[in-house]
Structures are given as C-alpha cells and as structure tokens.
Amino acid sequence: MALPEQLQAINQITEALGSEERRTLLYLCGALDPDDSVSGMREMLTRKVMQHDEGGHLLLRELMVTLRRFDILRRVFKSSKEEVERTRPHTPLLPGFRVLMADLSDDMTDEDVSSVKFLFGNRLPRERMEKAKCFLDVIAELEKLDMVSSDSVNLVEKCLSEIGRMDLVKKVTAYKMSAGTSEQCSFQQQTERLPCRPPPASPCNNLPQTKPGQSFHSGNIPVSVYRTQSPEHCPDYYKFSTNPRGVCVIIDCVGNDGEMLEQTFKALHFKVILRRWLSVAEILSTLTETLKMKEIQDGDSFACCIISRGTESKIFGTDPHALGLDLDRVKRFFTATGCRALVGKPKLFFIQRYSIPGYQPPTLREHRDEDLETDGYTERPKCNAIPEDGDVFWSHCSIDERQLERGQHNSVYLKALVDALYKCQRRKTHILDVQTEVNGAIFDHNRRNPDTNYHIDVKHTLRKELYLH
Template identity: 25%
Template sequence: MADNGNVIFRQQLLSIDENLGKEDVEDLKFLCSDFIPLKKLETVKSAQDIFQLLISKDLLNRDDTFLIAELLYMMKCNFLLQKLAYTKEIVQQHLPKRGRVSGYRQMLYEIAEELTKDNVKDAAFLLRDHLPKKQSTMSALELLTSLEKKSLLMESDLSILEKICQKIAPQLQKKIVMYKQTKVPYQGIKETVPSPFCGFNKPTFGTTLLQDPLLPKNHELPCTEEFGSLEEHIRNFHSLAENQVVKAEPIFDPSGPSLKQAVRKNEAAAEYKMDGQCRGYCLIINNVNFEGGLRRRNGSEKDAMELKHVFTWLGFKVEKYDNQTSIEIEKLLQDWQTSENWKDSDCLICCILSHGVSGKIYGTDACLIPIRTIMSYFTANQCPLLAQKPKLFFIQACQGGKAQQPVYLQADSNNSISLEPDAQSSGFVSSHQLTSSIPAEADFLLGMATVDGYLSFRHVHQGTWYIQALCNKLQLLVPRGEDILSILTEVNEEVSKRADVQGLKKQMPQPAYTLRKKLIFPVPQDPFVPSEQSSDMQ
C-alpha cells in the first residue's frame, strides 16, 4: 500500500513536469533558491530535477505537497493545482500559515515578472562591470541571480535593486517599499502555530490550522518557534492580492474576522461572478462580402473560426452570423437584447469582423453603424438581464488611415501573399473618439484592433493580426489565471511587434473599458486542442 502511495505521488509530480516549459523551470529554480544551493540548481534541467532535490531535503513528500502547490500558485499555473488535489482558493487559505517561500524571494520574483527585455538590457548595461559577459541574452531572473551570487543583492541590502529600479522602472519601487514596510516589528500578537518549515512560524488570527487535502487529519507539523512580527502575514496578504496596490489599513484586530476571511471577501468582491449555469454567449458577426465597392475581406473566416473555437473552449455558447447588412445587424442586436438567455449567463462576448472608419463599422450594404450604438443595446437600462455583468466587444475593423493599397508579406514560397487593410476611407479623428464609443454605464470593455485614425491589417490566408493574437493569448493565459486586461496588454505587445516585410506598416490595438472588477475566465477542465483551422498557422 505504501509503495502504491509513492507511485501515485511520483505520477503527480511527473504530470506537473510534463506541463511545465523551459521558462517555468527557470521560475521554479529562482523561487527554490532559498531551499536549494545555487550550485545544485545550476545542474537542473527539468522540474523533475527540482522535485527530487526538494524530496532529498525533506521539503516535499507524498504526505505534504503544499510547497509545490505554493510554487505553482505564485507562477500563476493554477490549472496544475488540481493534479495535487488543490484549488487556487485552498492554496490561498493555507498560505498565511504554511507558506514557505520568503517575502524577499516573492518580491524579487514579482519584480522580475514585470521587467521587460529592454529593462533588463538597460540594467545589464548599468551593471556591466559586475555581471557575466553574456549580458545580451540575460533574463530578468538571471540578472537578479547574478547580483545575489556576487552579494550585491541580499535580503538585508536592497540598495542596488532600488537604484536600478529608480533608473529603469520607477513603477516597481513600490514593491520594494511595500516589502520593506513588512519588516517593522509588531508586538501585539503572541499566539503562534507550528509551521511546516522550521524558523518560519507565524502569528495567527485564528486557532484552527488548515489541513493539506492530502494530509491525515491528525498529522503533526514539525518545529515550533515564535515569530514576533506581522512580516509573514502582510507578506502573504500582498501575495494573495496578486500584485494589486494595497493601501494602508488599520491592523486587524485578533478578536475580529480573520485575515484569510477578509482576503477571501475582498477577492470575491474584486472579481466578476463567473460560475453561473451558463458562462454566456459569444456573438460573432463576420462580414466578408460587401456592396458598393468595398473590398472582400479575404482571411476573415479564419478569424471567425478561431474565435468560435477558443470561446467554445472557454465555455461560451457561440452564435456566428455571416455577411450581415446594417439593418440585419440592428435586428440581430434587438433580438439578443430581449433574449431570456442572459438570465443565467455570466457574460456577453460580441466580436465584429468588418470594414470600418473612425468609431463605426460597415454592414455588408456599405452602410455605417456607430460602435456606440451597437454597444448601447446592452446597457443596464436596455438589457436588464445583463445589468452588473461584464459585456465585452472586440472590433476588428480599421478606424481610419491614409492608405488602402495592399502591403505584401514575403511567404515561405516564391509567391507573395497580400496583407490588406480593413479600411475603406481615410482621415484622423481625435483619440477621444474611442472612449466616447463606450456607453457611460459600467461593466463594458471595448477591444479595438487599432487606435483611432489608423489602419488594421488582415492577412488574406492567416487572418488579422489582432484577432489571431487575441485567440493565442486567451489560450495561453486563461489557464494561468490572468484577468482580461492583463491578457489584452499581452495582445497589445504581440501586435505591436508585427510589421510588413519592409518594416514600414505597424499596428497598435487599444482597449477601453468601464469594468468595475477583475474579469477572470474560469480555467477550462480540458486542455486547449488547436483546431484544423489553426494548425496551419505560422
């Protein structure tokens, strides 16, 4: 029986290893550098190697897998927690009492996550006399590790990190300030509970120690020492807030609600409800063929099918409408406005793929419809069943531009493949136009393929830059627990890097929103399986 338990334990670790990539392994190495000597970490090639080192130090065993759950949670790989019989919520509950990764290590990791390649390059230049020669290929984690190896960065001396952040990324200084504030001693709480890691026992605001779902009910945790400060509690509160700015508040009264209860309440209030009977409906309006001299939008079907595939995977019921005139679009919106389907739905997604001008999109009859009009059908007054629920609109259409001629991309063959703009007019309108397209009421998000006044581009075979990037980032980041605004920021970055073969044509998407909370899509039970439609994408 014991042997069978060990086999199951090893299978769990193997399954996690199979779902972690090279960058994830680097993250694990960095987060474990307080537990495992750097010399040994240099030999690590896979997550399996790290797990074995943790097992050899008795930090990980079949009866206590919480450390791995903690690491996966910090890496935002929440979809892997189920392999250890955990959920994101259970890990959050356990962290204040059982977390082992130090606040110092967490702070460095969070800073590394937000440093861009350009930031790292600038930091390496400033520190060129202290770093290895391979500065040009150094990652943010490698930069911080190199500083630690040379004793230029340590828990008791953050001066060089502060100076570097001040020079290259001033916005990250608040993380250092917040961490340093946790070092202030607090003598008001004396009660302690045993911690599973010697020397890291923490004061508690309650009397019940939460159990690991894989531990026996009466399992005793080793080591009991006092820890006479609020450092660990504030540190873990910062971690649970998932990088949100935490404003100064009075210290919790031990006789009042527990910290974990407050955190759960705050988190629940800060996220849209996404656990209803129906995730919602995704409406896709795909206009390809137009009247009045408007060009055929070759490649749009690729976008439409990819959107259908991704949002079906996310749990939405997808309805696709091809080649809709302006009158048909308005009739369609009226029908959905009065639909009873929204009663049990969490969310509305509406994707419109068409030609456009500033603040408007074309129906196939060459008549324009203001984007604001489209969205106004679903305000709380016009569609009460969607009141206080998130309503997301993704618009793939140009919003102006001076050029309509195709831009040619070089293909893998000898034939050139055209990249076309989704515009049929030119002219620039002020950037105020985008925000004024959103109804004044709350809970809307408008994702535009391009900033106002500019072209957006569509490959005649591979689809548009924006929609393909949106689908790719949803596939990648939803399983990691990222919210929609973080995902759209990644979409912005990916599209902004695209260009035609001459490097002269660029595109910059732009989201605008009146969301009041974080919108996080639940992680699908099944892994994403690329459709045949997307398998031939480069």
C-alpha cells in the same frame, strides 16, 4: 548505506535527472552558479555525501523528495515519501529557504516566470535576466546581490503578490512564521487586502495612470492597461461562474478569424453565436435576437466580437454603400439602457476594424435606436447606483483595409487575443492582464512591421475585479 552504495546511487540519480532538475538539485545544495552538467552534479553530490558521513543516503533521499522524483526514491532507495518524512532527522538536511524557493519554482507557470523577470528587469543585469530559465535562476541572482536570503524574503513575497499568485504568498508567509525571520511583520495583512497586482514599473510604461472610462491613445504604439488600487480599499470581484458564463456574439464580416474566436470563447464556457457576412440590417437583427436569449438573463457576463470594415466610429458590414452602424450604438444595446438583464454584469467588447482610406459617407438614412425591438429590455433600470455605461470593457483595434487584399489575412490583434484568452483556461486571469499581453504582441508587430501598424484604443468602466477562467 555504505559509501560505495551511496556513490552508486549518485550515478543512478545523475543519469535519471534532466537539466532543469539538476540545476534545482545543485541550488538546494548551495550552488548559485552551478555546473549543471552530469559530471558537475556528480562531483557536487559526492562532496555533500562525504560531508554527511553515514547520513549521506538520508540527504540523497531528501533531495529526491524535494524534487518530487518519487520514482527514483522507490527504485534506488527502496523507500517512499511517507517513510522519508517519518524518519526525517530533527536537524534539517536541506536549508528551509532553498527548499521553499524550489517548491515555489516548481509551482510556477512560464507566464509567472516571465512576469517575475519583468518585475526585476530594472534591478538585475539584462544579460543575466535573459539567461534565466526559471524562478530559481532569478532568485539565485537576487541572492548574489544580497536582496533575498533565508532571513529576508519580503521581496519574494511582494513579487508573488504582484503577479497574483496569492497561493504562493501564503507559503512564504508560513515560512516566515515558522523560521522566525526578522520580517514577521504585517505583510500578510497587507497582501490579503491586495489580491490583484499593481502594474510593474517599466521604462516602457512611463505614462500617467488612467481611471475607469478613460481612453488610451498612443498613436501607433499601444500602451499597457494599468490596474490601480489602493491598499485601503480593494474592489469586489465580478461573479464569473455560471455555465454558460454568458453569451458571446461574434459578427465576422470579413471571414477570416470568426471560427478562431468561436472556439476560444466556447472553451471559456460561453454560449457562442457566430454570424458571418452580415449587412448592417442583419447586424441589427442579430443584436436584437441576442438580447432575447435566455443565457443573457442567466449568465454572469456578456461578450461581443466584431470583425468588419469601418471608420473610427462606425462599422459597415457587407453593405457596399451603407452609412454604417455607430459602434457606440452597438455598445448601448447591452448597457443599462438597452438591456436590464445585464445591469451590473461585465460586458466585454473586442473590435477588429479594417479602416477604409479616404472614406466619404453617403447621404443615406442611418439606423436609429427606435428601429430596434429589444423585447422589454429597453426600460431604464430602477437602480440609479450603476451608471448607464458601467461595467464595460472596450478593446478596439484598427488597421488599413488594404491588408485584406494580401491573400489569407489573419489579424495579429485577434491572434494575440486568442492566445491570451487560451491561458485563462489553465488558471484565472485578470481581464486587464489579457489586454496587456495583447498590447505587447501588437507593439512587437508594429516594431517589426512599421508599414503595417495596428492602432489600438482601450477603455473600461469596470467597477470590480474580473478574472476569466
């Protein structure tokens, strides 16, 4: 291809690429602070083509393959990906390190990029991180500080491991082995033992790490749910693959957010039971009937969502003057004592409580466990290895009942929960990452609305890693 034809091809390429693609192309060509305008890219490509003499068209074709713009490859160069790979010269036209970084960036979701930016928040200037739009922007900043390079990718490998993208970790490891970097050590063996990421360091998270079953209390500010793990011992994973995944019972005694939760858990392949405007007696009846469902026995998990007025330890349903139902008792229906079919399976509880200020409980008879019929599931399991309250994830959020008086109220907590669970439909997401995202949304709300603060209490006794999908 003669030079005039190459220049014509450059014009066609610059007109076809979007802004993000231009930035990727310029990064591949060696620019860390690129002018990603059309004229800036045209100038860069012209300079590169001139440097390669008659091989300039090979460079342009290689760039299109790396950008995955096979349509331009066909239209401008009358070529295909297979032909480019077959005729590729022995000496690489593009740096392998930068091709790898571009490939990683293309495979990352917006959530991945946000996690990466969070991890490097303490290492890179804040204003630069705010401007970073993609993974390549972060890598470019790290390159400027000589923290990553073609011969130093351990930091990238560790970062990808911490955000749970082990598929991308394998690509970096393969690059290290093929490129013969100085870091061909034992990182791959380490990361294979670490399929879940530890919590990133953050000034906002300077709190002691918690153990399973320990409650998180932070006043008006929810804290992150930490996932701690030792490299010497990585827990197993809960099975989460049956269809349906299990039963999700939703009790909505307020009437605003039940349908939103119903659609979300249906999308996560749960058998969903939605009941509205229930009294305490009707809540008890619903829980009892849920225990008898076939999906309880066959499913891999269980979920319960409750939206109701109440106190710190009780929910009231729609009863005007009821003593209420103890929340701990609700949980016990589905633990080892109450339901043998759920022994060893993860049990998820999400509670949105509307607190009644100055509530004084009436002297009424409280509902007792013996008032319930659990269809044979009340027998204590024979296996003593699993604690009675094992495998429980408990997320309990409260706000003043007076919020319900403000027209069509919707819970910030439940909206954040639905948004976080929606992402599980696209790729596997750890339950603690779901809760951490919810915590962040509540923190932001409380900061902007100090007069309408949500309070959140999170605790769990999970014994294994739980990924929702």
